[in-house]
Amino acid sequence: MPGVEDELDEGFEAILGHLKEARGFDFTGYKRSSLMRRVRRRMAQVGFEGYTDYLDHLQANTDEFARLFNTILINVTAFFRDPDAWDYLQSEVIPMILAERGPGDQVRIWSAGCSSGEEAYSLAIVFAEALGMEEFRQRVKIYATDVDEEALAQARQASYPEKAIDGLPESYVRRYFERQGDRFVFHKDLRRSVIFGRNDLVQDAPISRIDLLVCRNTLMYFNADTQADILRKLHFALLPRGVLFMGKAEMLLSHSRMFDPVDLKHRVFRKVPNAPLAGSLFGHHFLQDRRGEPGEADELRALAFGVTPVAQIVVNSGDLLILVNQQAQQIFGLSDRDLGRPLRDLEISYRPVELRGYVEQVRNERRALRVKDVEWQRGPGDMLALELHVTPLISASDEPLGVSVVFHDITTSQRLIAELANANRQRESAYEELQSTTEELETTNEELQSTVEELETTNEELQSTNEELETTNEELQSTNDELQTINNALRDRTGELDDLNEFLESVLTSLRAGVIVVDREMRVVAWNAGAEELWGLRSDETEGEHLLNLDIGLPVAELRPVVRPALADPSYTKDVVVEAVNRRGRQVTIRVSCGALRNRRGHSTGAILVMETAGALSAVSQTATEGTSGRTTPDRP
Template sequence: MNMVERATPDPEFEALLRHIQESRGLDFRGYKRTSLRRRITLRMEAVNAENFAAYRAHLEAQPSEYEELLNTVLINVTSFFRDEEAWAVTRDKVIPQILANAEEDRAIRIWSVGCASGEEPYSIAMLLAEAMGIGEFCRRVKIYATDLDEEALKVARLATYSPREVDSVPPDYLEKYFERTNNHYVFERELRKCVIFGRHNVVHDAPISRIDLLTCRNLLIYLEAETQALVLPRLHYALNVDGFLFLGKAETQLARSSLFRPVDMKHRIFAKVPQEWRRPINGSFTAGRAPRLDVPLPDSHLMEAVLNEAGTALLVIDAAGAVALANQPARMLLGVGEADVGRPFQDLPISYRPIELRGPIDEAFRSRRGVRLEDQEYRLNQSEVMRLTIDIRPLQRADGSVHAILLAFHDHTGIHTLRRELEAAQENLEQSIEELQSANEELETTNEELQSTNEELETTNEELQSTNEELETLNEEARSSNEEMESVNEELRIQAEQAAGYRLHLESVLRSMNAGIVVLDARHTIQSWNRWSENTWGLRAEEVAGTSFDKLDIGLPVLQLRDSLIAVQSGSEEHAERQLEGVDRRGRRILCRARVTGLIDENGANHGLVLVFQDITEERTNEDFTRHLGRVLGAALNQIYFVDPKTLRFLLVNDGAQKKLGLTTQQLMQIALPDILPRISADDLHALFAPLISGEQAEIVFETAFRAADGSEFPAQACVQYFPDEAPPILTLIVQQTGNRAEIGAGIDRR
């Protein structure tokens, strides 16, 4: 009996496998259930499916899940020259033998079963190209690379690998057979043309034939024993007579197979063993009793005793097909009695139970060669079963003719039991090895995924660090910008305060100015209207703001200024000035001086107009009075001098002084007061005028001699006053000749 206990099939799991096969043609029934169940469970956990029925529903709702499932079930763990020692044996022993066996110009055909992402067929291509040369390789070699995983085949066709994936490629091969582009390595184009990738199921699809080297590494370990028994003959059929099979290091299925012989058992390299299939032989003995052997055995009693003591059940069948002899073990084991000796063998139950023996006996008679029937089940009763090995040997005469057949029934029940136990133990061991290998493959896949995840995490960490540094830089820049903004805000606040101060100051200046200030924009709309204008014309600033100046109704004829406004605004005149008569808000007639200038910005552009109005009514009156007073003073007979108190130079003199001194105004402007006072020095004059300048005295009167232009001198009295509020401050001298005054006085007295 089979010592391996098999788990009871799970109906839901089997239903899921049937659904996958029917919907997508993916037949996983030949895969080992433990490994297959474990991998499908991984996908169930990934999509949160509670059971196989729920996962089946998920597959129906999300067809894209089939690709993820296929990638999980078909563990694509591969690399260039994986198991380096095995590839070295392939390079040194197998490939030279293939090239030696191949006739000249015969195509060399390679088949890589389960090629995954292409590393294995490309590894074979490099070894063959090294042995044959690239040109000969491209001319003669065809490499068929097949897999169930279409996504893996797409990667294989691209033949583009990362630096980590080509790490196991020898440096000289890497330089010779790969081209580096964008931090990746691309397999040589000409060699790649000789590798044909395709989807193929080795369990169900017809095998590719006439193969010189077939690599099927780490695929059989995932298949059930029954499926392996189906696949191995297919691989055997695919190979040429002298073809080689290259398996994975954990695959021990061929250790007991008669289809292949080991070339290198350690590295799982096998050669094909040609098979001869024999048709079953049908035949029967002729009916009727035949005569006994006509030559009796010498000392028959001794021979019978010997045969009875033998531990093996023996029957002798003569040429007529009758039982000629049955020893004691045969009688006990096979139920052949004394009465059966001489009967036709075909009439006895032993002739067809445990196996049909008439055909092999007939074959032994004809071919004169022995036949061995191993491991035949012989049931003694309902509970007891024996395992027999039946040897059918022809007994030949001296002339070589067969005169009888010896049947030996060997009881190998114990050996069979031990063999079954050994096979079961070996099968358990192989299954454990395969499961360990499968687990190792999965661990390698997980390790690679973890390494990839770790690299991604490291990259992400570096990116996060870089982002953090950038954020810190941005934070510092933001902090710096914030400080700058605060500084700018502070400056703006100060400027705003200053501007407010300037505005208040300007408003204060405008309010305090004894003139009307009106600011117009380019359309002559009033923008500013100061307090003088309010007090003079009786309109508040808010009443006139936004009003056209041309339409302003005040006691001033503003339309008379229109030409001046246009001239200044157009730039034909820099400024314009007009005098207008008007009436203020109290009804008083006034005379205004209106000055028009442009509102110029820092770039020299004109944005409006500034009008300055001054009430010059009193100024005009004062000017008239001043002109009248000037005429009076100028025509006066007394000498009147206006002198600079610091330099004592003449600022202005009247006509009486010019006539008395005999000097013109221009001549007097060139000299100073001491020049016409011969008896008083400049220092004496400063000392004399000091009480006036200090404010101690209001006037000073003194008498002295004055010298005219002709050198003559005349006595005179000078009355001096100081006017500090004038601009500039002045000393005024009113001089009267004393001689004339006496004469006049004498004349008066005489009258």
């Protein structure tokens, strides 16, 4: 139904016209298919089916424009997106750019379509790695532009979530980011070298004198005519040896003669200066007016020379500037005060080209010379392409009088030739692209058919998995009940153990005698109140310490031969009487009973020492006589 399609197209064009007139955003150069698909997506989100109704809604609600704008512009970006291409840029391209510039020369970079700033800050990182922090701050300026003001506002904050920097090397995160809460902020000192601003590649003038221009995966959103126009702007923005870094989705540059490929795989190109336009030679013939007076003819010659639209100067045989027309004065900043001055003293002698050598060559060879391919950066964003015609001036008597230099401005002509050549190349590649697109569509159709079959298989697998999950859920529920029962039993057992520990602690506390329990390594594991009363050390000061290392009044070194056998023999017991100094500093006689600490299996796991104060010195003496060492009592049966 052509009538319905025309109506739909008119409604869609009306929306684009409103965005251009009311908001200043020209989307007419974008690809219609993808543009319509995104507008329809936004219409579905707010519940409109017709373009006319949605246009009324767009005009009545000022907030709707921002939502539509964000839907149209898909801001997909990341730090070092396509790592292989960035590795090539860092290892090959950046050293090449820096090698072609002096150590103090400024490096100007343009990130076109920078979105939320990840690409611009990636450029800052790789140049800071190449130059060092200090030199980067002094030499590098990065201009990052986009049409989305919301994305630019986010880029200026330079604050990113942890997910955005997950793929970065740890060294980069440490050197170039500062953590603030749950976000990472790009280094403030380096951020001053990155300048964000709004620039519409379709409507606005490009930034000029750029060494490296990064425009990745941006051209693919535009139609062929708009792409060609943007490419001309990017070509103009670059310096004669400037580098263009594109995205892997862009293919047109491989057919363009405006840029030479440096590496097609990674989409790195170099600017090709435009071929000069062969212009016609404009000779100046001053004819004597036979009908006029000589004075009138001279005046006419002077006037005609002054107003000629082509810049021209004349140098006499003594290399003095004799004549300058108005066009040369305007272009090169000359004035009447410069007449009669030596050519070598004037700026025009070496800018835009070293002129004195050509003048001398023409004077010596007595023949005209044409100098091509002269590019002159007259000012910011003002590049001129010139062609010089240097002609000797010979008198009627064959004497050299001077040299005429004519400067032809061929900037516009070169641009037109480049545009025509590019248009022709695009027409030649159109058929190839169309054929390639047809083949891609056929392949896509086959892939879609295969995908449908895979989805059907996946659906069956998911159904089977769901049944398995239900079975697993029942098993987990049963296991959970069992764990709950075990948990209750463990809770009861814990209570019993607490009661038992409390009972054992009460027993040790109730004993008036000092009790020390050691493990097989002779480290103290129990120290009761009686031992604390005898030796003045608390249990928390002794537990875990080696018995023989305790600094108390008891001569613990003498207990080694008593305790050692108890650690090996579960049935071992022995008493010993020793002289000691209690916690009050008084000399006391102590009876130490040592026995093995046995487990349920009857094995020795340590030793128990029970210490009591002896009743009388005579008993001590008698015990010392009967003992094997003079200080010990007989073993207990």
